[in-house]
Amino acid sequence: xxxxxQIIMIxxxxxxxxxxxxxxxxxxxNQNIKEKLKDFSVTTHFDKGRLxxxxxxxxxxxxIEKLKEVFGIHEIILGYKLETLEIEEIEKxxxxxxxxxxxxxxxxxxxxxxKKIPLTSVEISKTIGAYLLKNLPNHKVDVHHPDLLIHVEMxxxxxxxxxxxxxxxxxxxxxxxGKGILMLSGGIDSPVAGYMTSKRGVxxxxxxxxxxxxxxxxxxxxxxxxxxxxxxxxGSIKLHVIHFTEIQEAIYKNIPHEYLITIMRRMMYxxxxxxxxxxxxxxxxxxxxxxxxxxxxxxxxxxxxxVVKLPVIRPLACFDKLEIxxxxxxxxxxxxxxxxxxxxxxxxxxxHPVIYPKINLxxxxxxxxxxxxxxDQAIKNHExxxxxxxxxNDYEDLL
Ligand code: ATP
Ligand code: MG
Numbered sequence: 001x002x003x004x005x006q007i008i009m010i011x012x013x014x015x016x017x018x019x020x021x022x023x024x025x026x027x028x029x030n031q032n033i034k035e036k037l038k039d040f041s042v043t044t045h046f047d048k049g050r051l052x053x054x055x056x057x058x059x060x061x062x063x064i065e066k067l068k069e070v071f072g073i074h075e076i077i078l079g080y081k082l083e084t085l086e087i088e089e090i091e092k093x094x095x096x097x098x099x100x101x102x103x104x105x106x107x108x109x110x111x112x113x114x115k116k117i118p119l120t121s122v123e124i125s126k127t128i129g130a131y132l133l134k135n136l137p138n139h140k141v142d143v144h145h146p147d148l149l150i151h152v153e154m155x156x157x158x159x160x161x162x163x164x165x166x167x168x169x170x171x172x173x174x175x176x177x178g179k180g181i182l183m184l185s186g187g188i189d190s191p192v193a194g195y196m197t198s199k200r201g202v203x204x205x206x207x208x209x210x211x212x213x214x215x216x217x218x219x220x221x222x223x224x225x226x227x228x229x230x231x232x233x234x235g236s237i238k239l240h241v242i243h244f245t246e247i248q249e250a251i252y253k254n255i256p257h258e259y260l261i262t263i264m265r266r267m268m269y270x271x272x273x274x275x276x277x278x279x280x281x282x283x284x285x286x287x288x289x290x291x292x293x294x295x296x297x298x299x300x301x302x303x304x305x306x307v308v309k310l311p312v313i314r315p316l317a318c319f320d321k322l323e324i325x326x327x328x329x330x331x332x333x334x335x336x337x338x339x340x341x342x343x344x345x346x347x348x349x350x351x352h353p354v355i356y357p358k359i360n361l362x363x364x365x366x367x368x369x370x371x372x373x374x375x376d377q378a379i380k381n382h383e384x385x386x387x388x389x390x391x392x393n394d395y396e397d398l399l
Contacts, residue, residue: 004093007081008063009160010051013074013170021176022048029072029173035235036066047155049113052081064166069232071199072173079151079162085117087124090159091131094150097161098132103147105140106132110152117154128152172201174234179203180283180313181276183268184230184239186222186343189287189316191230191333192324196315197285198234205279206230206237207272209244214348219341227387229333236388240275243381244268247374248348254368257350261295262357263365264348265304267375273308274379284308289316289324294353303357 010033012026026046033044033053040063042055055063060078067076082093098106108125119127128150129141153160182194184206194204208223224239231237244267251263272284288296295304305312316324328334 004080004082004097004161005054006057006060007079007160008053008055008060008067009077009079009162010053010067010073010168011075011077011165012049012051012072013168025072025173025176026051028176029070032070032072032173032175032235033067036070037063068166068169070173071169071171071201071233072176073168074170076166076168077151077162078164078166079160082159082161083157085114085154085157085159087119087127090152090154090161091128094128094152094161095132095135098136098148098150101148101163104138105142105146106148106150107141107143107146108132108150108152110154112154114154114156124152124154169199169233171199174198174201175203177201178283179205179279179281180285181240181272181279181281182206182230183272183284183286184208184223184227185287186219186226186337186339186341187287188321188328188334188337189289189292189324191226191287191337192327192331193285193287193313193315194230195233195327195331195333197283197313198230202283202285204230204234204237204285205275205281206239207242207275208239209242209268209271211245211248212243214245214248215342218339219343222336222339222341224385224387225336226333227385229331229336231387233331236386238279239385239387241383241385242271242275242378243383244378247378250369250374252348255365258352258354259357259361259365260348260350261353262300262303262362265295265300266307266362266366267371269304269308269312270371270375271378273310274375275382276310278379282310284310284312286312286314287316287324288314289319289321292321294355297355299356300354303359303362306359 030044030046030051040055040059042053044051044053064076067073080097082090108129110121110124112121148163151162177200180197180202182204184190198204206227210220227237227239247267251260255263276284290296328337
């Protein structure tokens, strides 16, 4: 039997259009894959077309499941590596491999990145096809709907053969676009917003506002759990926890109640931006969706947004709640998000929140509380929890 080895191959897909940055994108993807697979013994190498992962056979399927959570992967292939560029040897190897497959019709598709090989891709496919037809008299070629599609790739010194490709989740490798601060509540929306920005290659740090004793430890645990799910896609995550109680109480005591939420959210945005500067993040991310609640009307967004300079990315701005729920279910955050624990916003909700807040009134009301001192204090006292995406997290020691 010809010497061949099973190997996992990654196709980058959309990345290949990013001409100038391609090396940086692939190197980051390689690092992210190694981080994701750190519990396995693997070696990786890459060129501009493919990334290769070699490991022991027993781990292949587990590793493929993990790779399905890595952004920047377009397709995952479990193929065979042949240490040869000789057509006769490749034919023989394919003859052995197809013996395990059930099919009547087939098609051969060849890619030849090594242009020194004298035959064209089409000629190679024809040659190998003729060999198979000779050895498998009951089989036929079908170029439109073959039972078995046999891929042959001939590279610098070796060839690869595979039959199936598995869809990856696409997007850009996390980190290639820099960092953002995700305002993560325990709700349905913000984890989905975090997932969507991760897909665009943004590394996230999460920021949660808690108001003990008005909010419970369960509510905080829920957010930790959500960040843990996000870390499957984003790698280890820093979760900043801001103690928001004093701020909320100051607002509650001193500001007309219809403006409670508007001012509270302006305070959240200001704190988020400060944390972003400290963490060298370039954007703020949240789960706001136009019109969903009073604080998400266009007037509210305008009044709240004006306190920060950094761009605020709202991946869900134009999504219906049902569309958001669909994604939450797909990424596995939904069941956690619907656990019934109090959020800091739900506790101080006024009966009639303003729908068309006025910026000059916001400023006037804010003059009644020591905005800067409250913010500085909250940031000084804030807690950081590291979520590493593994079974055991650092936070378990803290609780
Ligand atoms: P829901 O699914 O109930 O809408 P939500 O998290 O979207 O939950 P909203 O009141 O709509 O809640 O808040 C809008 C956005 O503001 C959230 O998506 C989140 O990004 C941010 N946010 C709200 N509350 C908090 C909080 N306690 N900590 C951090 N971010 C918050
Ligand atoms: Mg919401």
